[in-house]
Amino acid sequence: MAAKLTRRRLQSLLRQAGRVRGIQTEAERLHEVFKRDYLHQLPQVEAALGHQTSALLRQLNTACDNASQLEEAVTQAFEEHPDAPVIRSFPGLAALTGARVLAEIGDDRARFASAGSLKAYAGSAPVTRASGKNCKVMSRKVKNQRLAAVGYVWAFVSLTRSPGARAHYDRHEQLATVTSQHSGTSSTDSWACCSTASRTATPTTKQSPSHSPQPGISQRQLDAYPRGMSCPRQPRQVGSEDGRQVPGLVFSSARG
Structure with a gap:
């Protein structure tokens, strides 16, 4: 056919x-x-597969028609809302994306206390994890997934609709490229680590190899401990980083 x-x-x-x-x-x-010439099945099998494919295509056409009707209904309802002109004034937002934004954030002006609250709700505000001299900036996982999805589409469409958005994107892309070349990481790490400590700094603590036995410990005592545990060491304070306190000996999980 x-x-x-x-x-x-x-x-x-x-x-x-x-x-x-x-x-x-x-x-x-x-x-x-x-x-082209292809291998064929029996005529009855090919006819059955043809009917099955036709049925799937009819289901697909029905789904497309339903999606088109839903698009028309959403567009009509969105245009009737008084906030529609305001939302559509943003470069990159059309009827469907604007309707999604309006549906997720609502029309209550007092819902979000600040712009930062709305950014956190949409997932565009990064999360900063700081510990000691290290500071890591990561993408936000807890967010409104539907609003974040439409924000992704909005951001890329705005590149062709807004010169300011295009310049902002190019500026950050160039900065990410320079950072990637200096740090040795790929440019896809959009939320990169902004560590204030030197990458070549010498560790302040040094642990003994987990497989090195301590003096005074016999081989029979070593063989009596379960596999997966390191050799016993001298007692340390409770809560130390590399071991847990037990009567007389300290064990630490074997690594590697």
């Missing part, structure tokens, strides 16, 4: 499917694919 389709018919079908660019090239590729 597909082998009987002409190039012009394939181009027409591609346009009906919504394709805009590369129609002629894709039609030539499909025409060549359909003309």
Whole structure:
């Protein structure tokens, strides 16, 4: 059936499917694919598979029609809202994305105490983890996933709608590239570690190798301890970093 389709018919079908660019090239590729010789099943099996494929295509067409009707209903309801002109004034927000933003943040002006609260709710505010001399900035995991998803689309669409957004993106991309070259990390680490300590700093504490026995410990005592535990060491204070206190001996989990 597909082998009987002409190039012009394939181009027409591609346009009906919504394709805009590369129609002629894709039609030539499909025409060549359909003309090739392939292994076949029995005629009854091929007919059954054809009916099954047709049923799946009808289900897909029904789902597409339902999505189109839902899009029209959402667009109409969004345009009737008094905040629609305000939301659509942002570069990159259209009817569907604007409706999603309005539905997730609501129209209550007093809902968020500050812009930072809204950024945290949307997931665009990073989380800073600081411990000692180390400071790590990471993406926020706890957020409104639907609002974060539409924010991702909004951010990239705004690159072609707003010169300011384009300049902001290019500036941060150049900064990320320079940081990646100096730190040796990939540019995809958008929330990189901003450690204030030197990467080549000497550790302040030094632990003994877990496999090195201490003086005064016999081989029979070592063999009596379960596998996965390091050799016993001299007692240390309770709460030490590398071991836990037990009567007479200290054990630490073996690493590696």
